[in-house]
Every structure is written in C-alpha cells, then in structure tokens.
Amino acid sequence: MKEKMMAAVLYAPGDLRYEEVEIPKIGPNDVLLKVKAAGNCGSDLQRIMVEGTHVFPCIPGHEFSGEIAKIGEKATSFKVGDRVTAYPLIPCMRCEWCLQGQYNLCEDYDYLGSRSHGAFAEYVKIPVVNLVRLPKEVDFDEGAMTDPACVALHGIKRAGGIKPGQSVVILGTGPIGMLACQWVKAMGAGKVVAVDIVEDKLKIARELGVDVCINAEKEDVVEKVMEETKGKGADVVMETAGSTATQRQSLLIARKRAKVILIGRSYSDVLLPDEVFTRIFRGELEVYGAVNSNFSPLDNEWKISVQFMASGVIKAKPLISHRVKLKDIAETFKSMYEGKMIYNKIIFSP
Ligand SMILES: [Zn+2]
Ligand SMILES: [Zn+2]
Known part of the structure; x- marks a missing residue:
C-alpha cells in the first residue's frame, strides 16, 4: 500500500491546504477507511473559516462514509472491503456520562475532524468500535449523511x-x-x-x-x-x-x-x-x-438511522446540493464563507 495520500489540512482559520500527507498509521483496535464521501457539517464553515480546529494542523471532516482498506489485528469484527460510516466522537469511557453510555455528553472526548484528523482526505483512521455498517440499500453519499440524520433524531428523542x-x-x-x-x-x-x-x-x-x-x-x-x-x-x-x-x-x-x-x-x-x-x-x-447523538449499545441512534434510510422512510439524497472534488474544497469553503453560494449538503469525494 502507498504511504502518502492527499488531504485538506487546516493550518489556521481560513488556511485550508490540499496537500500530500502521510497515510495514518493504525493501532490494533483501529481500521483505516478509504473515504468515498464526506459532507460539510453546519459546524465546518465556522470551524474552518473562523474558529479553527482544536489542534493544528488538522484534517477536518466528520460526516463521511467509505470502504475499509485495512484492519488492526484486534479489529476483527469488520473486514477489508466492508462499507461503513462512523460515529465521529471518541468517548473517554471514564467520565460519569460515558459510564452511563451518554457519550455525547463526555467530559473528555476526542473528535474526528476537530481534535484528531478527519475525513476530508483519501483515508481516515477510526477506532473499530465507532463503525456502523451500511445496509446495501444505502449508498456512500447517503451513508455520509447518517450523522445529521442522527442529530435530528436525537433532538426529537430528547423531548x-x-x-x-x-x-x-x-x-x-x-x-x-x-x-x-x-x-x-x-x-x-x-x-x-x-x-x-x-x-x-x-x-x-x-x-x-x-x-x-x-x-x-x-x-x-x-x-x-x-x-x-x-x-x-x-x-x-x-x-x-x-x-x-x-x-x-x-x-x-x-x-x-x-x-x-x-x-x-x-x-x-x-x-x-x-x-x-x-x-x-x-x-x-x-x-x-440537544447535542450530537447517542451511540451506546442500549440506544444506538446510528443503527436506527441507517435502517430507516435503507427502508426509504428517511431520504437523504434530496439534501445534496453540490458534489465537489476534494481538491476544490478550499475554494468551496471560501465561496460559502463569502456568501457566494447557496448550498445545502455538499458531498466532497477524493
Ligand atoms: Zn456535524
Ligand atoms: Zn467520557
């Protein structure tokens, strides 16, 4: 396998560069995902253009789907070639909220695309426990919208x-x-x-x-x-x-x-x-x-959402306003920020 990949790397607010970087090295409990589709979250515009990520340099992008390219030696619950999406929040598993399975309220979480490298890249490293299998009826574009589907569902369930x-x-x-x-x-x-x-x-x-x-x-x-x-x-x-x-x-x-x-x-x-x-x-x-979504085994909004997308009850496709090549991501965010674009969901693909 090659060692370098192309990615959109954020160096400072407004400074997003499409460049060659190392492909992430995975640990025993991780998988390496070949990204097929990555969407813009509402929070990404603010993150990329104004506030920045928590660490620099950082590859943003936390709504995505793809195909598993490599698995760690203990990540055997999935195999190479599986089609998946992933919960972008990596809980600490020690705080009182994690112990109750309320990972969205974790006091010390890691997050793909703001604290760790995310999916505006050819590959992204993910802990295997964060993966969700995509049913065959759900394509990669729809799979990349599982996150907003879960956020909407979580809000309604909160009430x-x-x-x-x-x-x-x-x-x-x-x-x-x-x-x-x-x-x-x-x-x-x-x-x-x-x-x-x-x-x-x-x-x-x-x-x-x-x-x-x-x-x-x-x-x-x-x-x-x-x-x-x-x-x-x-x-x-x-x-x-x-x-x-x-x-x-x-x-x-x-x-x-x-x-x-x-x-x-x-x-x-x-x-x-x-x-x-x-x-x-x-x-x-x-x-x-209501913030983020639930991913605990007892209340996994991600599994519910992909099932409802598979059955056609939840339609994500009509939300896509643009499909853009990853190499054009910096210009795209610039025109979004300057108000030159009316957009809904933009799907970036490497
Ligand atoms: Zn988001
Ligand atoms: Zn926690």
Whole structure:
C-alpha cells in the first residue's frame, strides 16, 4: 500500500491546504477507511473559516462514509472491503456520562475532524468500535449523511418523541431541519410546518412531505404559525437554524406546555426580550438542548438511522446540493464563507 495520500489540512482559520500527507498509521483496535464521501457539517464553515480546529494542523471532516482498506489485528469484527460510516466522537469511557453510555455528553472526548484528523482526505483512521455498517440499500453519499440524520433524531428523542397528531414547527431547512421533518412525519406528527428564507430549500421540504412552508423573508413567522394552529401555537418546535431571530421565534410560536428543542448553535449572544422570556414561564414551556447523538449499545441512534434510510422512510439524497472534488474544497469553503453560494449538503469525494 502507498504511504502518502492527499488531504485538506487546516493550518489556521481560513488556511485550508490540499496537500500530500502521510497515510495514518493504525493501532490494533483501529481500521483505516478509504473515504468515498464526506459532507460539510453546519459546524465546518465556522470551524474552518473562523474558529479553527482544536489542534493544528488538522484534517477536518466528520460526516463521511467509505470502504475499509485495512484492519488492526484486534479489529476483527469488520473486514477489508466492508462499507461503513462512523460515529465521529471518541468517548473517554471514564467520565460519569460515558459510564452511563451518554457519550455525547463526555467530559473528555476526542473528535474526528476537530481534535484528531478527519475525513476530508483519501483515508481516515477510526477506532473499530465507532463503525456502523451500511445496509446495501444505502449508498456512500447517503451513508455520509447518517450523522445529521442522527442529530435530528436525537433532538426529537430528547423531548420524548412525537405523539400522533401533534403539530410541529421546524425552524431552518438545512440538512438537520429536513431530516427532522421526515423523522417527525414518520413518528406520526400531524401538521408539520417548515420555516426558512431560501425558497429552493422550502421547495425540497415540501417535496419531502412538509404540510406548510413559511418563507420568513416574506411572511411573519409568528402570525403565520398562529394562523396554522388555530391561535394556539405548535405542540413541538425544533430550532435548527442557529440564528438569534429563529431562537427567539422558537419560544414565541410554541403553545402552552409545548416542547421547544434547541439544536442550532448560537454564534452570538441571544437576547430574550421580556415578551419572549415571559412566554417560557407563563406558557410553562419545556426547553430541551440537544447535542450530537447517542451511540451506546442500549440506544444506538446510528443503527436506527441507517435502517430507516435503507427502508426509504428517511431520504437523504434530496439534501445534496453540490458534489465537489476534494481538491476544490478550499475554494468551496471560501465561496460559502463569502456568501457566494447557496448550498445545502455538499458531498466532497477524493
Ligand atoms: Zn456535524
Ligand atoms: Zn467520557
């Protein structure tokens, strides 16, 4: 096997270089994966262009799929040629959360693509216990979107799932929002409303089964949701856009005793006007934070997600807006950052 590979290496915020590096050396419990598809996570733009990775140099990319090229001597539960995706979080297995199987809350985790080398490369090294087999119905592009499918599912499960007939509003129709729309429909939601400012994304949301689409640039979101819910507000609200406007709206469009699930990050202070804050306690709202996804043997959202993709209930393909060669990744992130591109999921392939 060759010793060098091409990879996108981040040296500093905004300094992503496509260059030749050593192929990672694997330990006894690792596999070496030949990357077939790697997607841009919402967090990657901020990570690559503004905040940087935790260590430099670092190969970003944590949503991916591929074929096993090499296995460590103890990694025998998989074999060369197996098609897989992987949970990018490497738990410490010592903290109280890891001992309860809540790896997403680990106090001292490692992470592919921000703390260790990730998948914007020809090859990536992964602990064998983090692998998830792809069913034959799930191709590499879809497999690379298992991570956002799990993040959406985890958010809904945090709030106890959806009861049949409940109204749901999803703010933001990026990949997580569109996957959330499909999960809540699959769980029996009644009216599902999606909110965004990009008409093309709303069009796809409509094709994926959303009942009502609101373009927040053209309509008043709070007014429109009230109209659609007979003046009561939604039973469940999911905030996936990560903007201060939608974070405030998420609380204003919730009915009394509603569940509000916050999945989007805030990149600046979120000021809650009195009207919004009052809504939380007068409406007895239940506000849930949700981060990453569960991977424990007792509650493995990754295995659930690939099964639902295989059966066609969760459709990931319509989320792909661009397919780009890995060598063009630096320019792609630059034009995303400069606002020159309207995109949803971008799949990079070596
Ligand atoms: Zn991510
Ligand atoms: Zn831990």
